[in-house]
Amino acid sequence: MSDTNTPPETGPFLARDRLWHPQAFTPGYKTSVLRSPQRALLSFNNTLSEMTGPVFGHSILGELDNDLIHNFAKPGESAIGPRIIVHGRVLDERARPVPGVLIEFWQANAGGRYRHKKEGYVAALDPNFGGCGRAISAADGSYSFRTVKPGPYPWPNGVNDWRPAHIHYSIFGSGFAQRLITQMYFEGDPLIPLCPIVKTIKDPAAIEQLTAALDMSMTIPMDATAYKFDIVLRGRRSTLFENRLEGN
Amino acid sequence: MPQKLDTLKESPSQTAGPYVHIGMTPNFCGIAGVYPVDLGTTMVNAKTIGERITISGRVIDGGGEPLRDCVVEMWQADAAGLYPSPSETRGAADPNFTGWGRCPADGVTGIYRFDTIKPGRVPFPDGRLQAPHISLWIVARGINLGLSTRLYFADEAEANAADPILNRIEHRSRVPTLIAARDGNAYNLDIHLQGPNETVFFDI
Numbered sequence: 001m002s003d004t005n006t007p008p009e010t011g012p013f014l015a016r017d018r019l020w021h022p023q024a025f026t027p028g029y030k031t032s033v034l035r036s037p038q039r040a041l042l043s044f045n046n047t048l049s050e051m052t053g054p055v056f057g058h059s060i061l062g063e064l065d066n067d068l069i070h071n072f073a074k075p076g077e078s079a080i081g082p083r084i085i086v087h088g089r090v091l092d093e094r095a096r097p098v099p100g101v102l103i104e105f106w107q108a109n110a111g112g113r114y115r116h117k118k119e120g121y122v123a124a125l126d127p128n129f130g131g132c133g134r135a136i137s138a139a140d141g142s143y144s145f146r147t148v149k150p151g152p153y154p155w156p157n158g159v160n161d162w163r164p165a166h167i168h169y170s171i172f173g174s175g176f177a178q179r180l181i182t183q184m185y186f187e188g189d190p191l192i193p194l195c196p197i198v199k200t201i202k203d204p205a206a207i208e209q210l211t212a213a214l215d216m217s218m219t220i221p222m223d224a225t226a227y228k229f230d231i232v233l234r235g236r237r238s239t240l241f242e243n244r245l246e247g248n
Numbered sequence: 249m250p251q252k253l254d255t256l257k258e259s260p261s262q263t264a265g266p267y268v269h270i271g272m273t274p275n276f277c278g279i280a281g282v283y284p285v286d287l288g289t290t291m292v293n294a295k296t297i298g299e300r301i302t303i304s305g306r307v308i309d310g311g312g313e314p315l316r317d318c319v320v321e322m323w324q325a326d327a328a329g330l331y332p333s334p335s336e337t338r339g340a341a342d343p344n345f346t347g348w349g350r351c352p353a354d355g356v357t358g359i360y361r362f363d364t365i366k367p368g369r370v371p372f373p374d375g376r377l378q379a380p381h382i383s384l385w386i387v388a389r390g391i392n393l394g395l396s397t398r399l400y401f402a403d404e405a406e407a408n409a410a411d412p413i414l415n416r417i418e419h420r421s422r423v424p425t426l427i428a429a430r431d432g433n434a435y436n437l438d439i440h441l442q443g444p445n446e447t448v449f450f451d452i
Binding site for chain 1: 254255256257258259260261262263264265266267268269270271272274277278279281282283284287309310311313315317321323325331332333334335336337346347348355370371372373378381383385387388389390391392393394395396398413416417422441442443446447448449450451452
């Protein structure tokens with residue numbers, strides 16, 4: 001090893017549990033049929049190429065980047081829909097906060113309509129809602145944003161498939177191998193167990209991990225309810241019996 | 249019951265979906281005025297050290313159709329083989345190089361394209377040098393967990409022959425799926441998700 005002075009946050013990542021994640025080939029979700037590799041993945045221990053990754057400074061953030069109610073709205077106006085705060089922490093698998101990571105989110109409006117040229121759902125666009133936001137996790141791993149609760153959305157998979165209300169998340173870590181995209185669902189939504197995309201995940205506990213809880217402790221009275229959504233990124237491997245003791 | 253381990257489970261992945269552009273490249277999909285620029289569109293500036301190259305290609309499904317809705321991200325070392333990352337401990341990378349790029353496939357042709365520099369060589373954990381390479385990560389509708397692969401360079405035959413990762417590929421006929429052809433300063437690599445030319449994807 002050439003990295004005798006490597007600080008602890010630079011070690012290899014814990015292997016992904018690919019039976020916990022959805023498999024590539026999940027025919028209930030039709031588009032996966034032709035977009036799933038059929039050969040086995042090539043496994044190898046992380047090199048520097050996987051252990052390093054881009055980090056984004058707070059300088060990229062605009063004042064309203066984590067306020068989807070206002071970041072696309074005309075001055076003095078705001079998006080229509082149930083006002084919510086989404087907050088949580090970014091942790092690693094060893095339960096340590098992950099600070100300084102970029103989180104991007106996107107979603108449909110309150111009626112389930114996305115602001116995208118390829119989207120043809122009859123529900124109306126909200127002229128004051130764009131649907132994108134971003135934040136950088138704080139020193140304790142926490143993040144938050146405010147938005148309107150997205151509506152459910154029909155999609156051409158089965159004849160009558162509807163996505164549950166959901167917010168898409170893209171999360172960076174400190175290494176490129178931590179890169180993750182997922183979706184957040186809302187506690188109590190009866191569409192969750194019906195959804196072919198949710199059902200690409202086999203373990204009910206993994207689905208629960210993507211379901212945000214209503215968090216009355218963080219609501220703002222007469223303003224917005226709140227949901228809590230923690231994100232867990234891959235942890236770095238302990239190196240107790242490698243060539244250094246730091247970080248254990 | 250033995251003691252419970254104190255590890256958490258990683259948040260499970262879900263597809264990026266067809267409207268990934270709203271969140272990752274909003275300006276590209278017509279959502280203007282929220283962010284000044286889409287992240288990852290510019291990797292180099294006039295002062296960046298290294299040989300200017302273009303990387304492009306398509307991501308192709310099992311039916312031979314290019315994906316027109318995918319997003320490709322790439323991560324690479326600078327011309328000296330250093331990563332512009334806080335996790336890089338071997339020295340300071342070129343401050344005029346981001347190392348990271350993000351490109352949505354063209355909505356008509358499916359072509360992705362990066363303007364970057366050719367990376368230097370980066371050591372493998374045992375000290376051997378890896379061949380110059382770029383890490384790629386592909387997300388799209390229908391892809392449940394982002395796909396990782398690498399791009400190597402056709403004009404680095406000697407380094408490629410000694411590369412520790414390329415040498416892990418048991419079926420040697422699959423090695424060329426990771427090697428981009430050169431045409432002037434442009435390198436092209438099509439990524440095949442499925443089928444006879446299926447690209448080697450990684451579990452890393």
